[in-house]
Amino acid sequence: xxxxxxxxASNLDSPRSRKGLLLSLALGALALVILPMILxxxxxxxVTQILIFALLAMSIDVLAGYAGRxxxxxxxxxxxxxxxxxxxxxxxxxxxxxxLLLGIVAATILAAIFAILAIRTSGVYFLLLTLALGMIxxxxxxxxxxxTGGENGMRGAGRPAFxxxxxxxxxxxxxxxxxVTWSLWRLVHSPFGWALRGIRxxxxxxxxxxxxVQLHLFIAFVLSGFYAGIAGALYAVFNDFVSxxxxxxxxxxxxxxxxxxxxxxxxxxxxxxxxxITSLENIVSIFTERWPSVLGLTFIFIMIFAPExxxxxxxxxxxxxxxxx
Amino acid sequence: xxxxLLKLDHVGVRFGGLKAVDDVSLNVKRGERRAIIGPNxxxxxxxxxxxxxxxxxxxxxxxxxxxxxxxxxxHARAAFGMSRTFQITNLFPTLTVEQNxxxxxxxxxxQKFSFFGSSDFTADERQKAEGALAISRLNSRAQTxxxxxxxxxxxxxxxAMTLATGPRLLLLDEPAAGLAPSERIIVSDVIRSLPSxxxxxxxxxxxxxxxxxxxxVTCLNNGRFLAEGAPADIRNNSDIQDVYLxxxxxx
Numbered sequence: 001x002x003x004x005x006x007x008x009a010s011n012l013d014s015p016r017s018r019k020g021l022l023l024s025l026a027l028g029a030l031a032l033v034i035l036p037m038i039l040x041x042x043x044x045x046x047v048t049q050i051l052i053f054a055l056l057a058m059s060i061d062v063l064a065g066y067a068g069r070x071x072x073x074x075x076x077x078x079x080x081x082x083x084x085x086x087x088x089x090x091x092x093x094x095x096x097x098x099x100l101l102l103g104i105v106a107a108t109i110l111a112a113i114f115a116i117l118a119i120r121t122s123g124v125y126f127l128l129l130t131l132a133l134g135m136i137x138x139x140x141x142x143x144x145x146x147x148t149g150g151e152n153g154m155r156g157a158g159r160p161a162f163x164x165x166x167x168x169x170x171x172x173x174x175x176x177x178x179x180v181t182w183s184l185w186r187l188v189h190s191p192f193g194w195a196l197r198g199i200r201x202x203x204x205x206x207x208x209x210x211x212x213v214q215l216h217l218f219i220a221f222v223l224s225g226f227y228a229g230i231a232g233a234l235y236a237v238f239n240d241f242v243s244x245x246x247x248x249x250x251x252x253x254x255x256x257x258x259x260x261x262x263x264x265x266x267x268x269x270x271x272x273x274x275x276x277i278t279s280l281e282n283i284v285s286i287f288t289e290r291w292p293s294v295l296g297l298t299f300i301f302i303m304i305f306a307p308e309x310x311x312x313x314x315x316x317x318x319x320x321x322x323x324x325x
Numbered sequence: 326x327x328x329x330l331l332k333l334d335h336v337g338v339r340f341g342g343l344k345a346v347d348d349v350s351l352n353v354k355r356g357e358r359r360a361i362i363g364p365n366x367x368x369x370x371x372x373x374x375x376x377x378x379x380x381x382x383x384x385x386x387x388x389x390x391x392x393x394x395x396x397x398x399x400h401a402r403a404a405f406g407m408s409r410t411f412q413i414t415n416l417f418p419t420l421t422v423e424q425n426x427x428x429x430x431x432x433x434x435x436q437k438f439s440f441f442g443s444s445d446f447t448a449d450e451r452q453k454a455e456g457a458l459a460i461s462r463l464n465s466r467a468q469t470x471x472x473x474x475x476x477x478x479x480x481x482x483x484x485a486m487t488l489a490t491g492p493r494l495l496l497l498d499e500p501a502a503g504l505a506p507s508e509r510i511i512v513s514d515v516i517r518s519l520p521s522x523x524x525x526x527x528x529x530x531x532x533x534x535x536x537x538x539x540x541x542v543t544c545l546n547n548g549r550f551l552a553e554g555a556p557a558d559i560r561n562n563s564d565i566q567d568v569y570l571x572x573x574x575x576x
Contacts, residue, residue, distance in 0.1 A: 186441040191431050194420075194444050198428040201417040208377055209432030210403035210490065216437075223440070 020318065028271065032174060036167045044166040045238075046282060050274045051170075051177045052234045056251075057258035057270035058184050059227035064256065065265030066188050067220050068200030069122060072252045073114050073130030076137035077225045079247030081107035081232030083141060083148060086242045089157045091147075096160065096237065103236060104229040110137070111225020112218075119217040122203075134252055142244045153243025156236060163237065173234055180230055181268070187223065188267055196220055257295070261302055263309030272310050330355045330524045331376070331494055336385035338368070338375050345371040347548040348385070355493075359526045360535045362559075363545035364568055369528045370412055372545070373498055376526075377409050378402045389494065404433055408492035410483040412499045412528075418472040422463060422482055425471055426454040429486035453489055461485035461515050477508030484515055488523075495519070497527035501534055513538055536560065544568075 032051075036044045056078050064070040081103035088099030118129045141148045148154065163169045187193055195216055198206045203213050236242065245251075254277065262273025277295070284294045306313040331353040338346040346368040353359050361369050374380040376387055378399040387395045394402050417425050423446075430450050431437040446454060458464045461481040471479065480500060487495055500516065501509045513534050519525060529535040536542070536556035543553040546568045552559070559565055 183441065189444055190442050191427070191436050191439045191444050194424065194428055195431070195437050197420065198417055201419065202415050204379060204399075205411070205415045205417070206428075206432070207379070207399035208403055208407075208409050209429050209486070210400050211432050211437060212398070212400045219438075 025268075028268075029178075036170045041166040044170050046278060048166070048170045048173050048238060050271070050278045051173050052231050052238060053255065053258060053278060054271040054274035055177060055180060055231035055234070056228055056255040057262065057274055058181065058267055059224045059231065060252075060255050061259040061264060061267055061270055062184065062188060062196075062224045062227070063220060064259060065267070066193060066200065067196040067217060069118075069126050069217065069221075070256065071114075071118075071130040071221075071224075072127055072249065072256065073118075073134035073137075074224070074228045074255055075249065075252030076134035076247045077107045077111050077114070077228045078232035078235065078255070079141070079242070079251065080110050080137060081229040082236040082239070082242045082246050083154075085233050085236035086154050086156045086240075087147070089236075090154060096157065100233040100236065103233040104226065107229025107232055108222060108226045111228070112222050114225070115218045115221035119214050119221060131249065131252070134247070134249060138244055138247045138249070141247050149243075151244065153241060153246075156240035156242070158240060159237055169238070173238070176230070176234065180227065184227060185267060192216070192219070257299055259309075260299075261309055263312030263315070266309065266311045266315070269309050269311030276310065328355050329353070330357075330390060331526070332386075332388040333372075333376070334386040334388065336372070336375055336382045336387060338371050338380060339383045345548050346375060346382075346545075349545065349548075349550050350385075351543055351550070351553070353494075353524060353526055355524055356521055357524055357541060358539040359524075360539040360542045361526065361528050361545060362530075362532070362535060362542060362565075363551070366547070367545040368548035369545060370498055371548075373409065373496055373528065377407055377496060400432075403490070403492075406493040407496065408487040408490060408494070409496040410480075410487055410498055410500060412502060414476070414479045414483060416471050416479060416482060416486070418470075420471060421467070422458070422469055422471060422474070423454070423467040425482060425486060426458065426467075426489055429489040430454060433490045453491070454485075457485040457488040460488060460518060460520075462511060475508075477504050477511060480504065480508070480512055481515060484512075488519075493522075493524060495523050495525045497525065497529075499528050499530060501529060501531055509534060 035047055039047065056074060060071060060074050084106040085096070085099040085103035088094040088102050089096040114130060114133050117133065118126055121129055142150060159169065163172055195206070195211055198211070199213055199216060206213050258273035258277050259270050260273065261276050262269025262271065280298065281291055285291050302309070308316060329352045333349055333351050336346060336349050337344060349372060361372065363369055371380065375382040378397055382395055386393055389402070389405055389407065392405065394405060417428065427444060427446065430453055455464060458467065461484045463478060463481050463485055466474065466478060471482065474482065484500065497516070501512045504512060509531065516525065516538055527535070527539070536559065539556060541553065542556055542559045544551045544559065544565050551568065552562055552564055554562065
């Protein structure tokens with residue numbers, strides 16, 4: 001899976017593509033503001049869900065696209081945050097905002113534990129190790145019935161009154177997602193982010209340049225878990241219910257598929273990927289129950305025809321067009 | 326003692342039953358230009374890996390500037406002032422020359438832990454990068470993607486990146502391997518023009534190139550020390566001719 005990293009188009013930093021980036025960002029932001037005014041309530045909540053999953057996908061992309069480490073454990077990190085937030089606000093009777101913070105802290109700590117075990121590996125071993133770690137979390141949520149409610153899950157305490165309206169909640173999520181996304185953007189374009197790209201391309205070179213590769217990967221994993229934790233906490237308020245399916249492998253896979261569909265190593269492609277996969281899921285499930293099969297076929301289609309993802313593909317086409325002109 | 330920059334004391338590297346490097350001792354003086362030669366499989370690159378820590382020595386000691394670094398991690402040795410190139414070009418191909426230099430320069434600065442800062446060069450970094458690129462004759466190619474450079478230019482970039490952090494010991498693993506004759510001339514000119522306070526140890530197969538560049542030569546064979554001496558002595562050493570220059574029988 002480390003090949004995922006090498007596909008990333010990293011030419012986002014030239015002035016001309018920066019202009020195009022700003023334009024598409026402005027259009028995207030405009031769409032995000034206008035959409036809830038024209039969409040009916042249920043569909044607004046789908047867009048809200050897209051934003052939350054886009055954040056999960058971005059957190060995966062930081063590792064998969066920039067550090068060349070594809071994780072299948074991020075669903076568990078995300079879901080732990082959801083569990084902790086809901087447990088705090090219902091069983092413990094605490095305040096939901098404190099619950100969200102605790103959820104993020106728990107997710108970050110879990111990511112640190114995953115990181116200690118996983119950063120020594122790369123490629124398919126990293127994939128399998130994070131998958132196994134995620135399965136442990138799922139197993140605990142499934143079996144520790146007295147705390148997690150087992151299969152039945154836990155119902156939340158309900159959204160705070162001012163967030164019950166779909167559009168209100170949407171804008172609240174958007175207000176959090178925008179600065180969080182900006183900080184992720186800064187992260188992958190910081191000297192630290194460039195060091196991650198270096199590690200993706202050549203660990204031995206990075207070591208002999210003086211980089212402590214394992215320390216960098218550890219920090220990247222923990223930061224990535226922190227962002228996945230924010231997404232999971234938002235999901236607790238969004239869904240107001242949590243069950244083992246929230247920490248299940250399929251969530252990790254969906255998050256990764258969103259990052260890949262949008263374009264691994266493009267960060268913002270995660271929004272496109274989350275929108276594509278979530279919309280497809282909603283449309284397809286009107287006609288058939290075989291959503292996973294359709295998802296699988298879609299993924300095969302993308303891997304064959306646009307392995308660099310939608311945004312990655314567009315970047316390549318634009319770059320080619322620019323070269324010809 | 327203080328003028329010995331790098332001291333190998335009975336260094337051995339063992340992979341299971343195979344002794345790839347066996348009991349090699351040598352002293353490299355500060356500012357020296359040293360070549361390590363030997364036929365394929367003589368243990369040259371393995372010795373380099375023991376010096377830089379990629380495959381640490383399994384016996385003996387590696388002492389750099391009086392400090393025992395035998396067990397130190399590669400990144401720690403880099404921080405002590407060692408820098409190396411690789412036999413097989415080892416760069417960041419999807420990034421530009423300038424971005425490669427940025428990553429190289431920050432390897433030893435706390436800047437590498439700047440999580441949300443700008444990745445643009447600071448004035449000081451730009452000066453260092455331009456200096457290193459000038460020595461390697463690559464300043465006109467700063468904005469080029471590395472994968473679009475010629476192989477010779479990639480070797481030059483390797484040197485620029487290892488020079489960027491101001492190392493005191495430079496280890497060059499076959500800097501001219503696979504190059505066209507014209508590119509070899511550039512690389513040997515670059516090596517000749519390295520600042521004289523940098524100590525250089527290089528592995529090279531091209532005898533004419535190597536003997537014109539260095540002031541002392543160590544020859545290995547089958548992982549063991551065979552001989553050492555000034556280039557002129559090496560040319561005339563019959564042991565070395567037997568194991569390494571044996572092709573004279575062709576003539």
